Amino acid sequence: MTFPRQTKALWAQSWGTGFRQLFKLPSVCQICHAWPSQPVCAACVERFAQPSLRCPTCALSLGAKKSHAACLNCSGQENPLDACVAAVSYAFPWSECIARFKFQADPSLAKALAELMRHAPWVEPALDAANLVVAMPLSPIRLRERGFNQAFELARHLSPHKVDAHALLRSGDSAHQVGASREDRLAQVRDTFWVAPEKIAKVRGQRVVLIDDVMTTGASVYEAARALRAAGAAHITGVVLARTEVRQTHFADARQ
Numbered sequence: 491m492t493f494p495r496q497t498k499a500l501w502a503q504s505w506g507t508g509f510r511q512l513f514k515l516p517s518v519c520q521i522c523h524a525w526p527s528q529p530v531c532a533a534c535v536e537r538f539a540q541p542s543l544r545c546p547t548c549a550l551s552l553g554a555k556k557s558h559a560a561c562l563n564c565s566g567q568e569n570p571l572d573a574c575v576a577a578v579s580y581a582f583p584w585s586e587c588i589a590r591f592k593f594q595a596d597p598s599l600a601k602a603l604a605e606l607m608r609h610a611p612w613v614e615p616a617l618d619a620a621n622l623v624v625a626m627p628l629s630p631i632r633l634r635e636r637g638f639n640q641a642f643e644l645a646r647h648l649s650p651h652k653v654d655a656h657a658l659l660r661s662g663d664s665a666h667q668v669g670a671s672r673e674d675r676l677a678q679v680r681d682t683f684w685v686a687p688e689k690i691a692k693v694r695g696q697r698v699v700l701i702d703d704v705m706t707t708g709a710s711v712y713e714a715a716r717a718l719r720a721a722g723a724a725h726i727t728g729v730v731l732a733r734t735e736v737r738q739t740h741f742a743d744a745r746q
């Protein structure tokens with residue numbers, strides 16, 4: 491029996507990952523390819539994941555600004571999130587690394603990226619203070635296609651005892667967001683999220699952490715936060731792995 495070369499390559503790749511997991515063999519750094527190494531080596535974290543000052547409610551990098559005040563987009567605006575933190579900007583090398591995590595479903599990479607999030611400023615205190623941790627859900631169609639929810643994999647590593655995979659639900663699937671304006675995206679995600687009726691008691695009056703892998707315009711995260719707020723959440727912190735900075739919002743949405 492013959493298989494297309496691509497299928498063989500995928501088999502070899504997933505077999506390699508499974509083999510390394512099984513026998514706890516060292517792997518290569520996904521960024522600099524150093525070997526033996528953790529999936530993301532300490533030198534790459536040091537070089538590419540330096541914390542930057544970010545807006546406290548939308549996590550946009552404040553660049554050279556010295557104060558931790560809200561960015562121009564957020565000041566004077568009602569934000570569905572009480573706080574938002576991001577570990578890194580959605581740019582090289584994290585954009586490639588996240589793509590590999592999503593499309594190759596490498597479990598060791600999930601753990602490494604979750605650790606990167608945990609060590610970002612304010613993440614650990616937010617997780618400690620939370621009563622409930624939820625991940626941005628994928629639509630049932632996307633979940634079937636991909637076989638796993640990358641945001642849930644991060645949440646599971648970050649807070650295994652507080653995460654609830656069934657509290658926040660998502661219907662349908664928003665249209666392809668490449669090139670869509672901010673207004674179009676907001677319209678696409680409206681009424682997409684809700685809290686499962688049997689979980690409302692678990693959300694009401696509680697502090698919730700909402701986890702996502704990539705925050706682009708924030709439209710999806712904000713809409714999910716509105717659903718949590720409608721169910722009575724007292725305080726909501728968004729914790730994202732990577733934040734697309736403003737100048738990049740016309741690029742492909744990382745959720746695609």
Ligand SMILES: [Zn+2]
Pocket residue numbers: 519520521522523524530531532533534
């Ligand atoms: Zn490295």
Ligand SMILES: [Zn+2]
Pocket residue numbers: 545546547548549550560561562563564565
């Ligand atoms: Zn902001």
